[in-house]
Amino acid sequence: xxxxxTIAGALIMAVAPALAEDYAERRSADGVAETMDRLVAxxxxxxxxxxxxxxxxxxxxxxxxxLVDAELLxxxxxxxxxPALQDDIRAGLHxxxxxxxxxxxxxxxxxxxxxxxxxxxxxxxxxxxYLERMNGALGNxxxxxxxE
Numbered sequence: 001x002x003x004x005x006t007i008a009g010a011l012i013m014a015v016a017p018a019l020a021e022d023y024a025e026r027r028s029a030d031g032v033a034e035t036m037d038r039l040v041a042x043x044x045x046x047x048x049x050x051x052x053x054x055x056x057x058x059x060x061x062x063x064x065x066x067l068v069d070a071e072l073l074x075x076x077x078x079x080x081x082x083p084a085l086q087d088d089i090r091a092g093l094h095x096x097x098x099x100x101x102x103x104x105x106x107x108x109x110x111x112x113x114x115x116x117x118x119x120x121x122x123x124x125x126x127x128x129x130y131l132e133r134m135n136g137a138l139g140n141x142x143x144x145x146x147x148e
Contacts (some may be wrong), residue, residue, distance in 0.1 A: 021114065021117070022114060022117035023111055023113055023114065023117070024111070024112055024138070024142075025111040026110050026142055026143065026146050026148075027107055027108070027109060027110070028109075028110060028145065028147060029107045029147070030107060030147060031069070032057075032070065032102060032103050032108050033069075035145050035146070036071045036073060036101050036145070038144055038145045038146075038147060039099060039101065039142070039144070040053065041144075042141045043073070043075045043141055046140075046141065048077040048080075048137075049076060049077065050073065050074075051074045051075060051076065051096055052072075052073075052074040053071060053073055053074075054071060054072040054073075054074070055070075055071050056070040056072060057069045057070050057071070068102055068104070069102065069103040070101065070102035070103070071100070071101050072099070072100050072101075073099050073100075073101070074098050075096055075097055076096030076097055080133055080137065083129075084124060084134075087123060087125070088119070088122040088124050090122050091118075091119060091122055091124065094119065097112070097134065097137075097138065098112065099112045099138070099145070100112065101145070110142045110145050110146060112138055112142065114135065115130075115131045115134040115135055115138075116131060
């Protein structure tokens with residue numbers, strides 16, 4: 001039994017860094033709504049389109065359930081996303097891009113899945129130029145959302 005636990009622990013330790021790299025996050029000292037308002041302004045200011053702003057906390061409240069304050073922004077730019085869709089149409093399962101902002105009692109956490117993780121199982125080249133552009137856009141937009 002001890003050997004099995006040791007092996008299981010080693011596997012978890014080997015996989016944990018990879019799981020952590022699938023998502024990125026930054027913090028905002030402000031609440032969810034203010035942080036999300038800045039994200040929307042940054043997205044629109046960059047010429048991208050906001051497709052939806054989903055209020056998960058509000059949805060939960062509408063059915064008398066509790067959830068931390070949380071909002072999801074779905075946005076994109078066809079100039080950035082179309083090349084990924086051309087390489088593998090299944091990229092449409094992950095695009096447009098999504099950023100989640102949720103409250104944690106000390107402000108907000110801004111989190112998103114990295115493009116590399118989104119497209120990991122698709123026919124998208126590891127060094128596709130749009131991956132770097134998506135990472136840069138997500139980094140810049142979330143930095144603005146954080147008020148940095």
